[in-house]
Amino acid sequence: MTTELPRASVVIIGGGVMGLSAAFHLAEAGYADVVVVEADQLGCGSTSKAAGGVRLQFSDAVNIELALRSMDAWERFGERPGFDVDLRQVGYLFLLTEQSDVDTFERSVAMQNSLGVPSRMISAAEAGALAPLANVDDVLAATICMRDGHANTGAAVEGYAQGARALGVRIITGCPVTAIERDGDAITGVVTAKGRIPTDTVVCAAGPWSRVIGEMAGVDLPVDPVRRPVWFTEPMVDLPHDHPFTIDFSTGFYFHDEGKGLLFGMADPDQPAGFDVELRPDWLEVVGEVAMRRAPKLLDVGIAGGWTGFYETTPDHNGLIGESSSLPRFFYATGFSGHGFLLGPGVGEVIRDLVMRRSPVVDITAFSVDRFSAAEIRPEHNVI
Numbered sequence: 001m002t003t004e005l006p007r008a009s010v011v012i013i014g015g016g017v018m019g020l021s022a023a024f025h026l027a028e029a030g031y032a033d034v035v036v037v038e039a040d041q042l043g044c045g046s047t048s049k050a051a052g053g054v055r056l057q058f059s060d061a062v063n064i065e066l067a068l069r070s071m072d073a074w075e076r077f078g079e080r081p082g083f084d085v086d087l088r089q090v091g092y093l094f095l096l097t098e099q100s101d102v103d104t105f106e107r108s109v110a111m112q113n114s115l116g117v118p119s120r121m122i123s124a125a126e127a128g129a130l131a132p133l134a135n136v137d138d139v140l141a142a143t144i145c146m147r148d149g150h151a152n153t154g155a156a157v158e159g160y161a162q163g164a165r166a167l168g169v170r171i172i173t174g175c176p177v178t179a180i181e182r183d184g185d186a187i188t189g190v191v192t193a194k195g196r197i198p199t200d201t202v203v204c205a206a207g208p209w210s211r212v213i214g215e216m217a218g219v220d221l222p223v224d225p226v227r228r229p230v231w232f233t234e235p236m237v238d239l240p241h242d243h244p245f246t247i248d249f250s251t252g253f254y255f256h257d258e259g260k261g262l263l264f265g266m267a268d269p270d271q272p273a274g275f276d277v278e279l280r281p282d283w284l285e286v287v288g289e290v291a292m293r294r295a296p297k298l299l300d301v302g303i304a305g306g307w308t309g310f311y312e313t314t315p316d317h318n319g320l321i322g323e324s325s326s327l328p329r330f331f332y333a334t335g336f337s338g339h340g341f342l343l344g345p346g347v348g349e350v351i352r353d354l355v356m357r358r359s360p361v362v363d364i365t366a367f368s369v370d371r372f373s374a375a376e377i378r379p380e381h382n383v384i
């Protein structure tokens with residue numbers, strides 16, 4: 001017989017940055033009896049595998065608005081929820097080597113500026129001065145935003161978890177959700193490895209595992225896991241202070257300082273989706289060739305380690321945020337395709353508003369999963 005656990009007003013599935021941010025914001029707004037159910041350990045999914053980049057430079061206005069709200073929150077994270085996330089606003093530098101990318105980024109920067117983002121186009125020479133580790137010989141132009149940078153993902157998880165618990169949220173770890181019960185169009189409960197939780201409201205914040213959670217509820221969430229690698233180097237003797245998070249846009253190769261060395265990554269554009277699919281065995285060699293061109297000093301030091309995680313990818317690389325049109329009170333916040341860490345605070349606020357039936361702080365209608373059944377998708381171009 002299934003153990004019956006106490007009723008919850010909301011069950012949030014997934015204890016990564018999205019689930020914990022949503023829990024914190026709901027509890028802060030006075031929502032009682034919120035439960036977060038995490039299959040393993042808090043933050044163990046994509047969140048702990050992220051490069052920690054936080055930025056305002058997007059090509060889609062909704063992402064920019066969510067990123068602006070999120071950046072305000074990252075900047076004040078020490079006060080609310082009250083934890084140091086080691087936010088380093090060293091800038092995000094996109095290096096552009098194709099004229100078509102320069103044209104696209106010029107349009108994006110104009111839109112970003114119109115929404116209050118202090119990004120700007122700069123010359124290759126200025127980019128080289130800002131990022132002394134980058135070779136800019138073939139760079140046509142670059143963009144920079146000095147409010148961007150990176151933060152510590154583990155501290156963000158810990159901060160939101162502590163803040164949520166202090167406000168009464170129950171967090172259950174080591175507890176996979178196995179079923180979502182419904183009676184017609186109404187959710188009635190969530191079945192977990194530790195028992196059944198009666199509830200009428202579910203938030204899916206299961207990152208790369210969201211498709212499976214959707215299937216449990218009969219809701220199609222087109223999210224595929226795609227393996228992505230990150231490596232970090234041994235200490236560099238003359239590591240420049242405050243080097244910007246630097247991205248070679250045409251290859252997706254990126255790096256930023258991490259401790260006394262560098263963290264770097266590059267995605268194989270042909271990487272097939274799937275939890276069981278490994279990287280190409282020679283992928284690090286391919287990355288090394290790009291690094292030799294773009295950041296030759298990186299090759300002077302050894303690689304100290306690395307890891308792979310999963311992007312939670314959608315067909316147009318934009319997130320899925322909303323309430324299911326087929327199952328009321330089934331909310332989803334997933335599919336952020338490589339930029340979900342930085343959007344965590346803003347999306348948590350939006351989920352709070354949707355659950356509370358308030359008009360959300362950012363209009364996310366365009367991020368409904370229903371867009372895939374309509375004629376038009378809306379691709380986000382600034383994806384690395």
Ligand SMILES: Cc1cc2nc3c(=O)[nH]c(=O)nc-3n(C[C@H](O)[C@H](O)[C@H](O)COP(=O)(O)OP(=O)(O)OC[C@H]3O[C@@H](n4cnc5c(N)ncnc54)[C@H](O)[C@@H]3O)c2cc1C
Nearest residue numbers: 014016017018039045046047051053177207309340341342
């Ligand atoms: C290599 C790499 C680099 C990245 N770099 C950046 C970056 O620089 N900036 C940025 O913004 N983003 C980055 N990202 C993306 C970012 O990590 C994700 O978008 C974000 O962390 C998603 O958070 P989440 O809470 O939605 O998902 P997750 O952190 O994956 O959390 C989902 C949780 O759900 C749990 N779960 C799954 N199934 C169940 C179940 N049945 N029952 C209960 N719990 C379940 C999982 O265990 C997991 O903990 C990167 C990702 C990778 C892989």
